Amino acid sequence: MPDPQTASLVDEILARGERRPERLLQMLVQLQEALGYLPADVLTVLAKGLGLPRARVEGVAGFYSFLHLAPVGRYRVLFPDNIIDRMLGTPGLMDRMCRNLWLEPGHVSEDGVASVDTTSCIGMGDQGPSMLVNGHTLTGIDDARIDAICDRIRAGEPVGAWPAEWFRVEDNIRRADLLLDARLAPGEALAAAIALGREGWLEQMHRSNLRGRGGAGFTTAVKWLACRDAAGADKVVVCNADEGEPGTFKDRVLLTRLADAVFEGMTLAAWAVGAQQGFLYLRGEYRYLVEALESTLEARRSAGLLGHCIHGCQGFDFDIEIRLGAGAYVCGEETALLESLEGKRGTPRIRPPFPVTHGYLGRPTVVNNVETLAKTCLIARDGGEWFASHGTAQSTGTKLLSVSGDVARPGVYEYPFGVPVERVLRDAGAEDTLAVQVGGAAGIMLAGYEFGRHIAFEDVPTAGAFMVFDARRDPFEVARNFVHFFAHESCGFCTPCRVGTGLLKGYMDKLADGNGAYRDLADIEWLDRLLKNASHCGLGSSAPNPVIDVLQKFRPAIERRLRSADFQPAFDLDKALERARQMTGRDDAEAHLSNSPEHS
Amino acid sequence: MRDTPQTFLLDGVPVPFHEGQTILEAARAAGRYIPHLCWHPDFPPHGSCKLCIVKVGGRHVSSCAMPARAGAEVESDTPEMNGERRALLQMLFVEGNHFCPSCEKSGHCQLQALAYDLEMMTPRFNHFYPDRPVDASHPDVLLDFNRCIYCELCVRASRDKDGKSIFALTNRGIHKHLVVNAESGRLGDTDFSGDDLAANICPVGVILRKRVGFAVPIGSRTYDATPIRVVAMQSEDGEGA
Ligand SMILES: Cc1cc2nc3c(=O)[nH]c(=O)nc-3n(C[C@H](O)[C@H](O)[C@H](O)COP(=O)(O)O)c2cc1C
Ligand code: SF4
Ligand code: SF4
Ligand code: FES
Numbered sequence: 001m002p003d004p005q006t007a008s009l010v011d012e013i014l015a016r017g018e019r020r021p022e023r024l025l026q027m028l029v030q031l032q033e034a035l036g037y038l039p040a041d042v043l044t045v046l047a048k049g050l051g052l053p054r055a056r057v058e059g060v061a062g063f064y065s066f067l068h069l070a071p072v073g074r075y076r077v078l079f080p081d082n083i084i085d086r087m088l089g090t091p092g093l094m095d096r097m098c099r100n101l102w103l104e105p106g107h108v109s110e111d112g113v114a115s116v117d118t119t120s121c122i123g124m125g126d127q128g129p130s131m132l133v134n135g136h137t138l139t140g141i142d143d144a145r146i147d148a149i150c151d152r153i154r155a156g157e158p159v160g161a162w163p164a165e166w167f168r169v170e171d172n173i174r175r176a177d178l179l180l181d182a183r184l185a186p187g188e189a190l191a192a193a194i195a196l197g198r199e200g201w202l203e204q205m206h207r208s209n210l211r212g213r214g215g216a217g218f219t220t221a222v223k224w225l226a227c228r229d230a231a232g233a234d235k236v237v238v239c240n241a242d243e244g245e246p247g248t249f250k251d252r253v254l255l256t257r258l259a260d261a262v263f264e265g266m267t268l269a270a271w272a273v274g275a276q277q278g279f280l281y282l283r284g285e286y287r288y289l290v291e292a293l294e295s296t297l298e299a300r301r302s303a304g305l306l307g308h309c310i311h312g313c314q315g316f317d318f319d320i321e322i323r324l325g326a327g328a329y330v331c332g333e334e335t336a337l338l339e340s341l342e343g344k345r346g347t348p349r350i351r352p353p354f355p356v357t358h359g360y361l362g363r364p365t366v367v368n369n370v371e372t373l374a375k376t377c378l379i380a381r382d383g384g385e386w387f388a389s390h391g392t393a394q395s396t397g398t399k400l401l402s403v404s405g406d407v408a409r410p411g412v413y414e415y416p417f418g419v420p421v422e423r424v425l426r427d428a429g430a431e432d433t434l435a436v437q438v439g440g441a442a443g444i445m446l447a448g449y450e451f452g453r454h455i456a457f458e459d460v461p462t463a464g465a466f467m468v469f470d471a472r473r474d475p476f477e478v479a480r481n482f483v484h485f486f487a488h489e490s491c492g493f494c495t496p497c498r499v500g501t502g503l504l505k506g507y508m509d510k511l512a513d514g515n516g517a518y519r520d521l522a523d524i525e526w527l528d529r530l531l532k533n534a535s536h537c538g539l540g541s542s543a544p545n546p547v548i549d550v551l552q553k554f555r556p557a558i559e560r561r562l563r564s565a566d567f568q569p570a571f572d573l574d575k576a577l578e579r580a581r582q583m584t585g586r587d588d589a590e591a592h593l594s595n596s597p598e599h600s
Numbered sequence: 601m602r603d604t605p606q607t608f609l610l611d612g613v614p615v616p617f618h619e620g621q622t623i624l625e626a627a628r629a630a631g632r633y634i635p636h637l638c639w640h641p642d643f644p645p646h647g648s649c650k651l652c653i654v655k656v657g658g659r660h661v662s663s664c665a666m667p668a669r670a671g672a673e674v675e676s677d678t679p680e681m682n683g684e685r686r687a688l689l690q691m692l693f694v695e696g697n698h699f700c701p702s703c704e705k706s707g708h709c710q711l712q713a714l715a716y717d718l719e720m721m722t723p724r725f726n727h728f729y730p731d732r733p734v735d736a737s738h739p740d741v742l743l744d745f746n747r748c749i750y751c752e753l754c755v756r757a758s759r760d761k762d763g764k765s766i767f768a769l770t771n772r773g774i775h776k777h778l779v780v781n782a783e784s785g786r787l788g789d790t791d792f793s794g795d796d797l798a799a800n801i802c803p804v805g806v807i808l809r810k811r812v813g814f815a816v817p818i819g820s821r822t823y824d825a826t827p828i829r830v831v832a833m834q835s836e837d838g839e840g841a
Contacts (some may be wrong), residue, residue: 044783053765055781062770062779328772345769350647350665492750492776495650499691502774503725523725532662532688534650569728 024343037068057296063345064326073115082121083481098441100150121246127406172411190379191427207384215463226356230364235275242332245440247465250400251370265373272320278320329489334367348537391417395456405468422451440465442542445549475554486543497540517568606670623722638751639664697746705805707821713828738786758798
């Protein structure tokens with residue numbers, strides 16, 4: 001049984017969530033914030049309070065990487081581990097911090113004060129080295145800052161009391177176009193759409209030919225129409241603000257600068273499909289944005305842009321609730337997102353049925369990306385045809401790119417679709433570029449001879465990431481980093497991805513250690529095929545992309561890591577004796593096998 | 601459901617189906633076997649093991665979950681699909697700890713039977729050798745997690761049929777594993793019974809009844825005599841174990 005103080009906290013959180021099982025994840029997030037971890041007895045009480053089997057609560061708590069079932073220290077430090085962060089020097093900073101605090105990565109310090117670990121990309125690739133401490137985002141980290149942070153941790157100072165400038169996140173808007181230049185007044189687009197009527201508004205959406213900015217590029221009007229026509233009056237609009245694709249941060253900037261436009265886009269979707277309930281699913285990494293977003297929502301309610309009779313329009317009722325994720329890339333996949341919104345493990349659903357007919361709690365649901373929704377405001381205000389006159393015929397309008405890596409000016413760039421890759425490189429101040437990873441880890445790696453290609457659904461599609469690597473970098477290491485990412489983020493539901501990403505990681509590490517053989521390349525290609533063909537969702541099927549690209553376009557980067565042998569065992573006899581050496585306190589020559597790769 | 605004269609082609613042979621039937625269900629009703637592990641006739645499709653993958657118009661789909669469509673050309677019993685299924689089995693074998701010769705389920709195990717049927721000769725990939733403790737706390741049932749393939753049949757049976765929710769999955773990715781409905785984490789502290797459907801549905805050797813081990817000698821067990829592609833089509837519950 002938890003102590004009385006903890007028990008009353010659980011009660012309070014249960015009451016705040018109205019004891020609704022679909023708020024389970026939100027309750028776990030709040031308990032984690034308050035208690036630092038989720039003790040077993042707290043889960044028992046919470047399960048009872050929600051009328052859920054305890055095993056289910058434990059199952060959910062165990063799924064999300066920001067929730068902990070064992071103590072992780074009063075200060076929980078996470079360094080992002082995307083290849084861009086590594087290039088910015090986070091491994092060295094992390095090392096410094098560990099030495100400073102006398103602890104090992106992944107373990108809690110002996111005094112229980114702190115733990116230091118890595119996490120996937122936190123969407124700060126344009127901010128210099130960054131980190132999370134107890135869910136707070138810190139940017140512009142250097143050695144001196146690490147030392148200062150360690151001092152405060154040792155002094156036991158709460159993170160909230162640390163200097164505000166340590167937490168400043170710059171917008172870094174480097175090129176503005178239709179959206180970032182639009183100067184939309186709150187309610188302006190909504191007034192225009194209401195004047196058009198629901199039908200007229202959908203017609204403008206059709207004419208705009210707007211396609212989803214979250215990755216798949218599905219035509220937004222078609223999605224909305226399907227949801228509107230689906231059986232069931234209780235429709236839902238969800239804004240996908242999970243932005244987990246490594247190297248992507250443009251939604252962060254939209255949620256900071258254009259939050260009104262994002263919420264207005266959701267309201268425009270609600271107007272089109274007839275929804276009354278809306279959710280913004282915000283990745284846990286963007287926890288720091290919640291307060292500002294809540295106050296924007298409050299201002300919109302006061303202005304009559306949310307709530308009952310929106311804009312004075314009888315029968316137009318709609319409101320928005322923010323729900324937080326807790327460290328799971330797969331929850332960006334729309335059906336996993338819906339599971340997570342329902343307070344469950346983020347496991348992608350079987351499709352069909354699709355969310356437009358069976359979404360949140362089985363209700364017809366539109367899921368759209370942040371940028372997609374913001375862009376609908378432009379269409380409402382300036383018209384579908386006007387919007388379609390920008391970009392290319394198949395990719396209308398503009399695209400926000402999150403540019404990071406080896407460039408002089410990292411940040412957000414908005415271009416009309418069809419912009420050549422080399423133009424972006426030039427504008428960002430990239431020199432001696434070897435490769436560009438467009439669309440994140442799941443995207444495509446472009447080699448120099450492809451820099452004339454165009455950003456567009458029909459050529460190089462992208463959810464917005466644009467990571468630049470110059471000639472000093474090794475494409476193999478880029479791919480290996482992404483493979484580690486996918487293995488870490490696999491939800492584990494289906495066999496090919498759960499096991500295949502782990503196996504692929506093993507092969508890439510074997511190659512990195514210099515123990516690869518040609519036989520391994522055959523196994524890698526076979527795994528790539530299985531992942532592509534048999535995976536349950538887009539995570540597994542895109543996991544081999546970086547490896548396939550490197551094998552095709554940068555083959556020497558892989559081949560130079562192969563030992564000439566046709567076959568090299570993955571099992572290292574000498575390494576296997578390490579435990580025995582440790583236990584016997586030996587490290588002399590006799591305690592080593594001379595035939596192992598490192599010693600031959 | 602009313603019969604409709606619709607058909608699709610399975611490996612070139614017409615298979616009739618009703619609206620709403622999946623490819624696997626329709627094939628089965630027509631006496632055609634498609635390999636499967638997580639699918640069970642008494643439950644909605646789960647779609648996790650991917651043993652049932654088939655190719656429809658060049659695209660891979662899970663036949664247990666994909667509604668049949670008139671005129672579709674489905675490839676299933678081909679060297680290509682069976683090759684991919686074999687690789688999925690190899691993945692399941694290397695992910696857990698499967699020492700068939702000492703396993704009480706040997707000969708009754710669907711994973712093992714499928715591996716024989718699909719002529720899986722080696723595990724091919726490196727073993728993960730996970731550390732998965734056994735739970736012997738229950739008086740009548742032993743849990744040996746080393747062999748779990750995460751089909752969630754026990755989860756579904758306990759929740760949807762037994763009304764107990766004894767099992768759930770926690771963690772994710774390769775670290776995903778089963779937990780039981782007790783703060784102690786021990787099966788003995790739940791209201792699980794050996795008579796629950798969940799106690800008798802595991803396709804592999806995780807959920808084992810105590811004191812009946814090796815009552816049927818190895819060599820005279822279900823799949824020792826008859827391949828799974830035959831057993832699965834005979835038995836009412838699609839299991840045969
Ligand atoms: C593994 C995975 C991760 C995804 N992550 C995101 C994400 O972070 N944000 C997003 O908008 N879409 C993401 N998507 C795409 C969504 O499933 C969905 O297509 C999108 O939200 C639809 O919105 P749109 O039509 O406006 O693009 C992801 C897809 C997959 C397979
Ligand atoms: S492909 Fe990976 S992330 Fe997607 S369902 Fe399968 S295991 Fe989960
Ligand atoms: S214990 Fe058996 S029934 Fe349950 S998930 Fe594992 S393999 Fe399936
Ligand atoms: S039987 Fe279809 S995925 Fe398992």
